[in-house]
Amino acid sequence: MQLFNTHKELIYEAVEALSSRNFNSVYIEDIKDYSDEEKESGLKAFQLRFNTDFTDLSVKTDEWVGEEVSPFLQTGLGIRYPVIDEQTLINNAKKSSNSWKNIDIEERAGILTEVLERLKDRFFELANATMHTTGQGFTMAFQSSGPHSCDRALEAIAMGFHEIKRFPEQIKIDKTSGNFSYSLKKTWKPIPRGISLVIACSTFPVWNSIPAIFANLITGNPVIVKPHPKAVLPLAIVVSEIRQVLKESGLKTETVQLACDTSANPITTKLAENPEIKIVDYTGNTKFGNYIEQLDKITFTEKGAVNPVIIDSTKDIESLIQNLAFSLLLYSKQMCTSPQNIYIPADGIKIKDGNVSFDDFTDRLQIAVNSIYEKKWGPSVMGCIQNDKTLKSVKEISMSLGKKILDNGSFKMPEYDSARTQSLKILAVDSGKQEVFQREIFGPMVFIVKTENTDKSIELALRGVNQFGAITCLVFCTDFMKSKEIEEKFNNAFVPVSFNFSGQAFVNLHTAFSDLHVSGGNLSGNASIVDPGYITRRFIWIGNRFML
Template sequence: MTPFFDRHRDLLQQAIAAAQSRQFWSPFSEIPSRSIYGESAPDDGEQAFMKLLGKKFVIDQPQSGSWIGNENALYGLPLDISYPASSPDALVGAAKAAARDWAATSIGERIGILTEALVRLNARSFEIGHAVKHTTGQAFAMAFQAGGPHAQDRGLEALVYAYQEMGNVPGPVTWHKPQGKRPPLVVEKAFHIRPKGIALVIGCNTFPTWNSYPGLFASLATGNTVIVKPHPKAILPLAITVEVLRSVLKEAGLDPNVVTLAVDTSENPATEAFVTHPAIGIIDFTGSATFGNRVEREALRGARTYTEKSGVNNILIDSTDDISGMASNLALSLSLYSGQMCTTPQNLFVPKDGIQTNEGHLDFGDVVNRITEAVSNLLADDQRAASILGAIVNDDVRQRVEDIQQQPGLALPARSVTIEGGPNCCFTPSCRIVEASEVEAYGQEQFGPIFYIVRTEDTDHALGCIDTLVRSRGSMTLGAYSTNPEVLDKVTRTAVDAGVSLSCNLTGPLMVNQATAFSDFHGSGANPAANASLTDNAFIAGRFNIVEVRHNAG
């Protein structure tokens, strides 16, 4: 056995304790500090990233001989990296060849190998941060955190859940059944963990590592081989991940094709061919509802699917004892990464007669003004705005921003912000006031820096609208502001019944957008926005089967 498990035993025990307690804990620092990562780490990471530009990213896996790649260059720096093209059949064949030995590897050894990979990925967080920044448009601070340590936390969380879930499978047992005067019936029973099959991880453009690591590491930990299929505009962060995993597998004396990389382009997509391949037994997907629904239909043929799709996130505003704190918190939640997060609030429901606050009663217009002014003030300085907004990830988002400028009820127009990479790379959020009856406007996800303030009859009317949206469209997050315990009880019941995570009265630095590994469950799996939660036992258990073998010993 390789020494990796023993090397990381203490780390794994701490992770298990954190997952059970749900208290704050992170082994990977989110602070891009020289004192933490090493004096030369920021420079070394940037140089390592720069050395990849304009080159072939070599992976010694089955390939067709051609090289492809057309990634984003959202800060004006062309990546021009090419990756080996591989057919679905070739990668499936390689995964099958590697599967038996990987499944036969002990649970402890698998967990040790994967933990070692996460530790090595953490050491490359600056390099990964630059890769995430340029392919997703996130500002570097966010790209470092979400693409590096926070993603690694989620990967480790999945590992320890898998370790515990497999640990619940009993060891061999000698079974005795009394038979009266006759000798007892004696049977030797063994319970074998059988991996589900080849897993496919489909990455997204906005959070290529954060959204992919849970499924990737959960499938590997439970003995499945994995094909990693990045979004064609954000390949590099997952290519580095695959490279590190394959390196550790080689050191452990295993076939590195336990993990392979499937690359395509937007012009010639290959995801469908992988999704429908009969050998694929598990699919992890993050992306649009249109394709996510297609992925979920693969469950009908027996593939286990774990999806996170588009949804509509909502905020209920009933009353507050800190109107300034509420407005500031919402401003940052609405602005962070230009609203290009699956957890960003989109619809703010406000009663038509206004709300009670610590500054007295504010009518509807006053509430609108306080929120829109907070957004404008937060982003008044272009340099600060750029560090919060990042870049627009694609032309579809840009088009939505342009379209809303011409629509009625515009309470906050977009302002273009010049950032590294050229003018008009991003826009401040736009706000439109709509009536509760205008569901066709606010009732579908408007991915990007766009939000609506929805005028309702009262709080109960707003709760009814929110309940309908969560159940029909799906939501990843729900926020509520109220000083009334009865209202908070109502919104809690609504959230639990509809299956959406709820955050109440956030007025400080914690935002409704944020979900922390080892404590917060990302998504519930209980509404149309996602059929899985990161990370609970259900996210793990379907990735393996238990096969019993019995021998008569009587």
């Protein structure tokens, strides 16, 4: 209970923020607010791991594996992780489940918040680990695996705390009917579903997994974390930190385990299909996500998405272009929230004093994109391509399918001569060429679709949304009634819309406590981080009755 007392103000404030939906960033996202010492010691901690075995998990095994390759260095990190076979993982989880389930929700919340407070001191170690496994630029790697991840985890703790506190633990009921009366004690217990599996992806290993890990833990379920074999380190740090706090609290470290495998010998489906696994969280490609969803379990998925941009009109075309260019470039379009298809009417974009023609727009967008590459901070915005498969699939797209706007191959990453980079390819196509743009391209490829008019843009974008799912939709429109119509149509397809973004507000970014990430209502996934269902489906309310 001590840890709850230490952190209770933080927890209560987080619960409050859930319903206010206000900006509630507990963990500071601005790198400038951190000291040089912090940065340096984080880097050093990361570098010390090269060519060593990751022993912080304190597990016994004879088998160690590791195949991480830095997309910046294109050399292996040489870090090896302990392998535990599937049945041992399950047995360990089973053995740990009672002790974790039986402690108070306050104690669980205290322990989990303590983990976040400790991770805070390792943000720069996490940043380097993330950078050199995912290919994210340094700032994004810092924010996504550090403060933003901890905010999301805290949100999951808060939602769990709120939901489990919803019903009283027990009450006494006196009932009289006619001449009869009796008293009952009633109790309500949130019973955890059972062992959970969190399957992470290679691009956002921590950000996408940590809400699930913490949602499972706060509701009392043991967790097996299955990292992508190419992006283990960031999660290994998180899992070892949780285990450390569990150990210090006198609880079983096996409440959270890391399930390492190799690309050659994957264990994901074996684990997912194990009947003891009751909950599966998954982030990754649509095909595997569909397989996960059809398992007879509680599943939470985030799959592929084709996110549209509809441009009808704007008050400030330059601001639009700058904002859009940045959104397209962020992490080389390897974000699930990145826009892909930009729909623009053939007769251009309405502005205050006239029109920006289609060609004028593509010219200006191309210039804006190129100018970011030339900025000192530009390459870091794009970062590297996480893996060769993504690179290859983007390279393979023929620019003869439409009008080439941009296609420049790789770009120079300062300080990293061997970095796996690919500059953004932009292709303009006619709306008739649906086979070209109505598909998901993960990585730096964008289509600008020339449509008859905005109504047609809406129609085509909706068709993509219904076929592939979407996590975001960015709309530029100054007409009130048209905006209303777009909002309604996309909302009815369960896609949220961001209108007229400019400056430092980017459609790619979803803020913890305020924005829900993925609606859960379209093909991009059935999870919504962190809506109430993200928590409540992980346990069952049981009401016992005792005659007094």
